[in-house]
Structures are given as C-alpha cells and as structure tokens.
Amino acid sequence: MITAGIDMGSRTVKVVFIEELKVDGAPQLKWGVKGKHIMFPDELDADQAADKAFEDALKGAGITRDQVKKVVATGAGRKQVKFATSDVTEVGAGARGAVFMCPTAKTVVDVGAEEGRGVKANAEGKVVDFAxxxxxxxxxxxxxxxxxxxxxxxxxxxxxxxxxxxxxxxxxxxxxxxxxxxxxxxxxxxxxxxxxxxxxxxxxxxxxxxxxxxxxxxxxxxxxxxxxxxxxxxxxxxxxxGVDKVLLPDMPEYISALGAALIAAENNA
Amino acid sequence: MIANYGYKDGSGEFYISIDTDKCTSCPVEHACLTGCPKGMFEIITDDYDDVVAAVKQSFRRSLAFDCSDCKPVGGYTSLPCTTACTPGAIKHSW
Known part of the structure; x- marks a missing residue:
C-alpha cells in the first residue's frame, strides 16, 4: 500500500510517498520512503502548486495516482489541497515524522520558512505539548x-x-x-x-x-x-x-510531509 | 496534550495554554465558549480526533490586547475563561 503526505509550506511544497515494507525479522521497518519531491512554486495559486507538485512527485516516483490509497495534507496551506483525503496540523505531522526518523527523540524543534515551533512528543510520535x-x-x-x-x-x-x-x-x-x-x-x-x-x-x-x-x-x-x-x-x-547534541535527520525539509504520509498509512491500516 | 497558543514579543510572553486532555471529557459543556466575553475560544477536532477547545486563529496574534480587559486593570479579579473552565484546562502565561 502506498500513501502520500503533502506539506504545503509558505515557500515550498513537499510531497512524500511511503509504502508498506515486508522485511522478515525486522518488524519495526514497517514503512519505507517510495519517493519525495520538493517544488518552489513560481506562482501564487496554491491549488495549482499542490496539483503540479503532486503530479511531478508521481512521475519522479514512477507511480500513478490510482496506486496512492490516501493523501494527507499538512502545512500552512493544507486546507487548499483539494485532492487530500484529510489534513493534519504541521505540529502533529512534524512530531510523527521526527519520531519515525529518530525514535529516541522527545523534543522536536521545527524551524521552517514561516514559523518556528517547539514540540514535545511521546514514543509514538504523538504531541504532548507544543508552542x-x-x-x-x-x-x-x-x-x-x-x-x-x-x-x-x-x-x-x-x-x-x-x-x-x-x-x-x-x-x-x-x-x-x-x-x-x-x-x-x-x-x-x-x-x-x-x-x-x-x-x-x-x-x-x-x-x-x-x-x-x-x-x-x-x-x-x-x-x-x-x-x-x-x-x-x-x-x-x-x-x-544548552545541549551537546541536536539530532539532524536525513531529508529534514520533508519530515512533516513524511509524518502526514505516516498518519495516512496508520489511519488506513 | 498541552497546546500553547500565542507568541513572545518585545513586551513579553503571551500564551494561553489549554490542557486538551481535560477538554475531551468536559463536564461543563465547553463553558469557555460563553465564558470569554470576546468569544476567543472554539471547539475543534484535533489531529487525534479528540474534540477540544482552541483559541481562534484570529486572536492568536493579539492576545496581549484582547485579554487586557479581563485582567485586573479591567476590573476583574479572576479571568472569566479560567473561572468558567472548572476542570482547570485553561491557563494564561501572564
């Protein structure tokens, strides 16, 4: 099963596809990234930007729209993604994606183009506290x-x-x-x-x-x-x-889109 | 979940914190909605499908001004929103 997360940020649109994995002996590896795409919209029409980013992402990943079972939108412009099945806040999506990438992380610092935020998450990636x-x-x-x-x-x-x-x-x-x-x-x-x-x-x-x-x-x-x-x-x-180390995940700008894709997958499971 | 709505600027930190775990089984039928004289609260379904209170988007950037009437200088001895919310889910940072 393939699901997608689309993060409509204030500067960029990010799309991540994940698919279910079947890895014998490693049940924790349940989901893997199938494809990702980032677009810097050159026009202000958010509807068109979302559509174009999604189409480009599908092409890049070599899949068709029908193969994507569910799309969850997040980010400041999440309500403008008309083809999304549902949407989640950037707080919830960011926490889920961050904990997926680094399961030991409890404090998530999300600094994007438009806004910064601090989030405390539990082991499942659920938000406990945010500001x-x-x-x-x-x-x-x-x-x-x-x-x-x-x-x-x-x-x-x-x-x-x-x-x-x-x-x-x-x-x-x-x-x-x-x-x-x-x-x-x-x-x-x-x-x-x-x-x-x-x-x-x-x-x-x-x-x-x-x-x-x-x-x-x-x-x-x-x-x-x-x-x-x-x-x-x-x-x-x-x-x-005042900390010695800050964890820096791979593909940091895609983490919220990844979180949205995971939420889509988990709610569909 | 503790949701902090608001901001910090040169004049201070202005956050309204809502403990949404206390909202999900609200025994006072979301009295915050009518308790706030300016109607700053709304009931939303959050990312985890819980029905909880939140500060309306339009007020989140101007809490210092919007809440000032309910502070002691406005003649109140206690905040109407925190008084209405008997489970104690709402707190002001200032």
Missing part, C-alpha cells in the same frame, strides 16, 4: 533569509560565515523589520559579515529556544525543517538550548 510563535517571522527561516540578503550573502555562505565568528553581538530588535535596520547599522559600523551572520542566527536560535523552553527540553532534541541546512543556526541552537 509556536503565531505573531512574527523573527524566529523562522524567512528572517534568516531576509538578513542574508541584507548581507549580500547566499544562504549557504551565510550559515558557514557565522561559524567563523566567535563574537557575541546581541540583536535587540524582536521584529524582522527592526532587526534589518539593526543589521544595516552593524554593516555601517564595519562589523565583519561573519559576526553579523552569527548575531542574526543567535537571535533566531534564542527566539526558537524560548518556545522550546515553554514545552521543556527533554533528551534527545531533533531539529527538522529547512534550517537544518544552515550549520551556523544548528550551532547557535545547541548553545541556546
């Missing part, structure tokens, strides 16, 4: 992206640059708009780019950490979402949380 920030982007990937543009660095260089700094420059602004003006002030005062990059990522980590502390930090901590690809942020988060 997000509904108000602003200052604890999310879009903020880091905006600041990297202000520094005229690619996102990759931005993350790597921050690792070269050992300075701690506090960013006082809580809002992305004001933070950008703070960054401009730092540029004008000839502060090295790597120090500014670290200051920005420390600020994002500090805001994310406030949400995680609200739910409580329990070993082990797993980070999911696109910010996993930013090594500077991962380092800043470790320091902010």
């Amino acid at each position: 997000g920030n509904e108000k602003c982007a200052a604890g999310a990937g879009a903020f880091a992206e905006s600041m990297s543009r202000a520094l005229q660095l690619s996102l990759k260089d931005f993350g790597e640059a921050s690792l070269r700094s050992d300075k701690t420059i506090p960013m006082n602004a809580q809002c992305t708009v004001f933070a950008e003006s703070e960054v401009v002030s730092l540029i004008h005062s000839a502060t090295p780019k790597e120090d500014i990059a670290k200051a920005v990522l420390d600020a994002v980590a500090s805001r994310v950490c406030a949400m995680v502390r609200r739910v409580g930090i329990e070993d082990e901590v797993i980070l999911i979402g696109g910010m996993v690809h930013n090594p500077g942020f991962v380092q800043s988060l470790k320091v902010a949380l």
Whole structure:
C-alpha cells in the first residue's frame, strides 16, 4: 500500500510517498520512503502548486495516482489541497515524522520558512505539548533569509560565515523589520559579515529556544525543517538550548510531509 | 496534550495554554465558549480526533490586547475563561 503526505509550506511544497515494507525479522521497518519531491512554486495559486507538485512527485516516483490509497495534507496551506483525503496540523505531522526518523527523540524543534515551533512528543510520535510563535517571522527561516540578503550573502555562505565568528553581538530588535535596520547599522559600523551572520542566527536560535523552553527540553532534541541546512543556526541552537547534541535527520525539509504520509498509512491500516 | 497558543514579543510572553486532555471529557459543556466575553475560544477536532477547545486563529496574534480587559486593570479579579473552565484546562502565561 502506498500513501502520500503533502506539506504545503509558505515557500515550498513537499510531497512524500511511503509504502508498506515486508522485511522478515525486522518488524519495526514497517514503512519505507517510495519517493519525495520538493517544488518552489513560481506562482501564487496554491491549488495549482499542490496539483503540479503532486503530479511531478508521481512521475519522479514512477507511480500513478490510482496506486496512492490516501493523501494527507499538512502545512500552512493544507486546507487548499483539494485532492487530500484529510489534513493534519504541521505540529502533529512534524512530531510523527521526527519520531519515525529518530525514535529516541522527545523534543522536536521545527524551524521552517514561516514559523518556528517547539514540540514535545511521546514514543509514538504523538504531541504532548507544543508552542509556536503565531505573531512574527523573527524566529523562522524567512528572517534568516531576509538578513542574508541584507548581507549580500547566499544562504549557504551565510550559515558557514557565522561559524567563523566567535563574537557575541546581541540583536535587540524582536521584529524582522527592526532587526534589518539593526543589521544595516552593524554593516555601517564595519562589523565583519561573519559576526553579523552569527548575531542574526543567535537571535533566531534564542527566539526558537524560548518556545522550546515553554514545552521543556527533554533528551534527545531533533531539529527538522529547512534550517537544518544552515550549520551556523544548528550551532547557535545547541548553545541556546544548552545541549551537546541536536539530532539532524536525513531529508529534514520533508519530515512533516513524511509524518502526514505516516498518519495516512496508520489511519488506513 | 498541552497546546500553547500565542507568541513572545518585545513586551513579553503571551500564551494561553489549554490542557486538551481535560477538554475531551468536559463536564461543563465547553463553558469557555460563553465564558470569554470576546468569544476567543472554539471547539475543534484535533489531529487525534479528540474534540477540544482552541483559541481562534484570529486572536492568536493579539492576545496581549484582547485579554487586557479581563485582567485586573479591567476590573476583574479572576479571568472569566479560567473561572468558567472548572476542570482547570485553561491557563494564561501572564
């Protein structure tokens, strides 16, 4: 049986197909990833974006729509996926996917483009406690992206640059708009780019950490979402949380879509 | 599940926490719906098919202002929502 999860994020659409496995002697390996696909929509029509991403994902995985028994949508635009059988919140999907990837993880930190959140999950991947920030982007990937543009660095260089700094420059602004003006002030005062990059990522980590502390930090901590690809942020988060290790799963930006696909499979079983 | 709705900004941390395990067998028939003078609560079916209370999306970014009338400065000695919710599922962080 094949099921699908589709994560309609604010920047990208992610699709994951999973299929039932029959592995003798390893009953825990019940589901395997059949295919995954990410799309950066170039137009604002969410309905079309969902359809196109799904069709492309089907082609990529070499399967037909009829073979997919159930589709569960998640993410900020989950209600706009018209062909989905049902939908789940990004909190529930993220927790399920994260625990599937790292069964020892209890604290899930999800930092996507639009929002960051802290989630405490149980061994089955069910949410026990969660907190997000509904108000602003200052604890999310879009903020880091905006600041990297202000520094005229690619996102990759931005993350790597921050690792070269050992300075701690506090960013006082809580809002992305004001933070950008703070960054401009730092540029004008000839502060090295790597120090500014670290200051920005420390600020994002500090805001994310406030949400995680609200739910409580329990070993082990797993980070999911696109910010996993930013090594500077991962380092800043470790320091902010006061932990030695943060688990970084494979295909981090697909974890919520994977969680949705798992929920589809489990509810269909 | 503890669901924290709200945000942290430069002026503080403003979260309404709802212990949804206490909602599933609500003995006061979701009194939070009428208890809140601004009607900020709604009943939803969550990801685990439990019927629980939640803060409406439209209020989640402005709790500091929306709840201010019910704080001591507004003349209340206790919050109407937490008073109405006798199982004690609702808590304010500020």
